[in-house]
Amino acid sequence: MHVAGWLSGFLHHLPRTRGGALRRGSALRTVNWLMHMALPMLALWLLLAQPEVDLAWDDRAAHFVLVLSAAVVSVVLGALIARAARARDDARLWLVSLVFITTAGFFGLHALITPGVLMDTSDAEFMLPTRIGLMLAGVVALTSSITFSPARNAFLWSVRRPLLVLVGALMAACGVAILCGVLDRLPDQDRLEHAEQVTALVSGALFGAAALAYLPIYRRRRAVVVMSVLTAFVLLGEASVALALGMSWHASWWLWHVLMTLAFCFIAYSARIQFNREGTTRGLFDSLATQQTIAELRRDYSAALEAMVDVLERRERGEQVQPDAVAARLADQFELSDQQVAVLKRGAEALGAEREQVRKLGTLVAVGGESSVIQDEDVLLRRVMAAIGDAFPGDEFRLGLVRAGELSFSNGAACAHEGPADARRPNEDGALDLPLIVKGQVTGVIEARRRGGAFADADVALLRSFATQSSIALENARLYQNLDGLFRSYMSPAVATTLLADPDQAGLGGAITDVTVLIADLHGFTAFAETTSPDRVVTMLNTYYGATVPVILETGGTVTQFLGDAVMAIWGAPVHQPDHALRAARAGLALHVAAEEAAAGHPDWPRFRVGINTGPALVGNIGAAEMRHFTAIGDTTNLASRLQSVAQPGQVVLGPTTSATLGAAARVSSGGWVKVKGKRYPVRFCVLHELRP
Template identity: 45%
Template sequence: MPSSDPTTHSEAETTVAMRLPGTTATPADPATAGGPATSADPAAPGGPATSADAPFLPPATQPVRGVVWLIHLALPMLGLWLLLSHPVDQDPATIDLDHKWQHNPSHFWLILAVAGVNLALGALISQASARRRDARLFLVSLVFLSSAGFFLLHGLATPKIFLDGGTAGFDLAQPVGLTIASVFAFLAGLPLDERQATTVLRAQLPLRALLATIMIIWGVASLVPGLTPLSDPLPPEGLGLGPFGLISIVLYAAAALMMFLLHRKRPAAVLISLITSFALLAEAMIAGMSHHNWHLSWWLWHVLLTFAFAFVAYSAYIQFRREGSSAGLFDAVALQATVRRIQAQYEQALEELVGHLRRRTESGVPVATRLAGRFRLTEGQAAVLDRAGKALADERELSDRLAALVHVGGRARVGLAESELLTDSLDRVRQAYGDVRLSLMQDGVLVPYQAGEGTHGEVPATALAAGRPVPVPGAVVHPLTVKGRLAGALTVPIGTTSQDEALAATLASQLSIALENARLYGELDTLFRAYMSPDVAQSLLADPNRAALGGSLLEVTALFADLRGFTTFSERVSPGEIVEMLNRFHTAAVPCILGNGGTIVQFVGDALLALFNAPAAQPDHAERAAHAALDMQRAAARVNAEVLREQAAGSVSDIEWPQFRVGVNTGPALVGNIGSPEFRGFNAMGDAVNVAARLQTLAEPGTVVIGQSTRDLLASPADLRSLGDLNLKGKDQTVHAYVLNSLG
């Protein structure tokens, strides 16, 4: 990442996320802050701040702001009460407040201006609903369009403008319009599911047509003199909806409450604006019930209506200036499904931007420009998106490189061959670092690890001997060392950020450690495996403390085998032939034991002892030992067959070779390192091992004898021949034994 742009991965995502609907804001974006007191909403209800970042104001101030907002809403009602409680009368002892002021042109132009603002808001929200295909936005647009239409009809019916006097339509237009709008406001606040939202969207055209038809009919009926009762002169006491007006008040209150609950989950300035607007419209309905035409109490509800719609318009204007675009002004009002869809689109766009930036590809139109066109972003927003994408791309690149380092470290483990380690590590490193090349020292010369590859530039080994990296065109060559000596070179492409140089050096250091470990383990593995069982060798390499003197009591299956006739054979042949014979039989027998998971404890002359279930636990140890014994006899039979052919050919002496006999028994034994601090060995002691040795001496050449305890643990079908209860040397009790012929 550039040092001039310290944005982290999470910060980069926040930069974009705080422009998405349904997200909390940061102090840098107060338009969507969890608290309502922004430049777009100076008085708004408080609530717990849900932003993960620092709230716009300290949390302790949130209740205060809510109280201030409620006081602001209560002031008009207090004013209405004062006006109505102090009417103009002839009593000089009372205070007259509700004065009459009739100025028809002022009324007409005020109503015309507010209707125009309403119409513009309705059109903007309607456009947003069509773009997002969102039912809630459509219903909110109808709130403004219906109130705008009837507000306009109320203004056109102003006396002395187009008509000679006041009419019934003049008084009823606005209450009726607000009542219709309250129904849409209530429906907009409902948490519509997908099916309900689809139904509303399908009804868009019929609803718009019905609303337009109602307003046209109302306009004709109220503006054409003598056509309907709506054009009749206004009675002195005025007209209103009476108790039906209370329905719209309840609907507006419910809509404001539902919008407030939505704001608690998804803080946004536009939601606060709608909450305030719905509350003011409810108050306007209350104020309009007084029917004191042209008095101050009558003008009050006009003022409330003006503030209700102007508040939303001003909030949208402030957010438009901040965003520089109208594309997402009302996204926070949308249904949750729409919000998720918008977020997915933004995330997809950001991933596309990051992908292009990470690949550093250019294909015609820049990706930021394409995204700006897709999401209707301004140049400034596209530039912010571009910077955020670059920061996120750098951060992800850093994360990938760190993950590659962790991978290399994790692969440097016991038992992994050098070639496998280097191939796997190189494949993973190239995914994060690019075209990384590896060379290894061979006869004092750096040779590419993979055939056909070269370095980015010819660098002699002497240049790297000092242990410092050497720059070449487009890359840096880092030395790889093993035990302080040059073992290879790692060529890493030059990165785009200041961290890349340090990461490349760390990679070379990590790979040097992994290479040294692999070679060391290889040496130890070769040394250990030549003198002990692989399980014991692996155990010691993984945990050297296992070499300490001591042991534990375990249930094991012991396998004893020796060569019947070995003594006679040894007396009649040379020592060299004895060694050859032993090596041929043990070469055949050892893989049978190791292949079944056994551990060879020792060779004693022609005999060997193997354990199962130690040091590694094996639930089926008895069956493994039985299989190993049968495999040994089959392997020994093949050796004997080969020897007979060689004897017939005259390549070896015709002296009869000995044959294996095997005894297997299961039971508890003391297993561990036995000996002294100077010399020790892995061994097992106990009755189970002794019995296995005794059973082996009873076995005929080429056969396997097992004890009753081993027979009891065999899960597979076995072909057995009972030998009955046997009296064994050193045993007070008899041992039942069997000849094992085969095992399923």
């Protein structure tokens, strides 16, 4: 009885174990369980090794009551599991039920032919039903542990009735053989006894193999019933061993009766635990079912849960729905008990709350994403307020910004700015103030108000996160606005955006990279400046640069410097551009077009000449700590300057590397040779006429 008490406590504790505690203690409990399972075999060894303690107890009436009671428990279990099998069309459940129905039938026959109770039988006849029953039950138990594909499940389910008839026929044949005294007329009784012992040992091996095969099932589904069936198979296997080796009407012989009874009572006890927890017999043995049945159950319960969640969400939106009526319909559809319906409601509420929280967190992530986008401040704030409104559709929100020392709300109301607001406490009107902080200073506030009550702590924490993300987005928007105005005065919008995202691409301190350099200056500027007033000269330069600089920026170029009447730009840095030569050539041609349009009506204005060269250059910030200048230095730049000096007004002159890089994409003509200071041989240049599409 110590074993039964320990196992009952073990299974009673197991369902209450959760998460990490189950994993941490599983190894210790497994060892403890194995030790208790080994105790019956240890007791059997002791009884056989010490015959003086293997006491005799010949009580035929006690045997009759004990075995018949165990058979009744077994047949009830078999009937319950068979009903669950029919509800699911599940072959494994039906085979498990057949194990208990088989043992119940043969053990009941064993009880009825107890010598001296209802009839007189020999020992061979008395033990025959038990050995046959355990053998058949062991085969069925091992078969129930196999992996059931849908086809295999369908096949076994289709032959369940013939198998049940076969078991019944064997049971009837056994009874007839006993009543006719067939065994007593066999000549070699010793060989018969030996065969019966072997049969019992084989039964023990079958039950042991079945228990081992159920271990993976238990690891996947840590349910009380699975563990109890596994344990029952172990006890039935040990009972078979005790049946083979024990001495009739001695303690070693009674041991297998006790183990057999424990096996059946143990499953009945675990089913009772499950029934007390669920409040219904439906689903008691679902954990034993095939994977196909488990998947169908999960789909059914998921559908029920989704239906309940939908009802609760519709009720939250103000629709006239009756959750209790829906719960009653689901209870009838899935045969749920009141306890299971209550669990379903709680699960639906928890799932609905979790989904709502996930939706709000998704909106929060979207607000955080706004901080990485260069956009107008007003557009940003409108998006932020729209996102918060979507996350909390039933609440009211109002945005206020600090302007000229006053906090002004979108409805035109204004109040004196008194410093940081506290998001943890409502203000005097019951609203929740969520400060927007930029560089440690309160720059605004989001006022939140919930109709009919205060915000829950979880919502307050989420709203504070919204305010924090909104503050970051607002700070970045203002920073981007300032930096954008600074960067875009020198480079294209794409380059500016890339540098804001990755400043290391600017090559701070200087780095050698392949670039294309364009230098353009005004031919005849000196003569024009000597005969023209300074204000007209400045007007001309601003007009020209106002027309030509956008051309450079639109093609992805970076303006590095203005030198009076000359402008220098580079492509390929600070952002890598594989087609930098083509971009520069396109800008050179477009620059002349833009300059002609800008000089319309001013025939006396000088015209640009352009030189372009491609090659390695030192690109980076050059200068002192107090003043830096982003530029490109090297022979590539020097040659570009020399090329523009030999160009005619309106021409674009290309260096040899640029011409080779453009290849067939450009129509050029040979311009001649130019002597470059520091180079031993003259450099051949080309004149660019057009770029082919």
